[in-house]
Amino acid sequence: MRGMSCTEVLVKILDEAASLPAYAHPGDAGADLVTTQDVELAPLTRALVPTGISIALPDGYVALVHPRSGLAIKQGLTIVNAPGTVDAGYRGEIKVALYNSDPTTPIVLRRGDRIAQLVIQEVTRARFIAAQELPGSDRGDGGFGSSGR
Ligand SMILES: O=c1ccn([C@H]2C[C@H](O)[C@@H](COP(=O)(O)OP(=O)(O)OP(=O)(O)O)O2)c(=O)[nH]1
Numbered sequence: 001m002r003g004m005s006c007t008e009v010l011v012k013i014l015d016e017a018a019s020l021p022a023y024a025h026p027g028d029a030g031a032d033l034v035t036t037q038d039v040e041l042a043p044l045t046r047a048l049v050p051t052g053i054s055i056a057l058p059d060g061y062v063a064l065v066h067p068r069s070g071l072a073i074k075q076g077l078t079i080v081n082a083p084g085t086v087d088a089g090y091r092g093e094i095k096v097a098l099y100n101s102d103p104t105t106p107i108v109l110r111r112g113d114r115i116a117q118l119v120i121q122e123v124t125r126a127r128f129i130a131a132q133e134l135p136g137s138d139r140g141d142g143g144f145g146s147s148g149r
């Protein structure tokens, strides 16, 4: 069986509460990110939360900031712009736009809590070419439920 490929990514730690993104299990796609701030999210509010790291991705890669499903299901914690896009050239601190989707219960996060996960992926860039006509396809312009439930 083919193993998962592995790419070196330089990480700068910016805060004492931060650490290298960590995979909980061998084979995991998502490496957990922590918050370096205490955060209290009132119901139906959002906040941009620092992770205490910046990274240098090789060209041709992207880091996607995904929610953690446990926090999402148990507390309603999600990410407004999920998945967040960290461009290869970005050298600033990675931040997470957290959202408390629960209508009644605040969410309390403590410095060092794992709040999101980073998925590293190879990407293709397009050379966009303006065209008057597009080649036909089986789907055509059907979408938005056109195939039925
Ligand atoms: O969840 C996220 C999303 C983005 N970023 C950082 C890295 C990314 O490279 C940069 C810009 O993100 P994006 O392109 O999504 O935001 P924008 O609103 O288009 O801003 P910009 O004009 O800076 O591209 O912000 C994060 O730290 N976390």
Ligand SMILES: [Mg+2]
Pocket: none
């Ligand atoms: Mg942008």
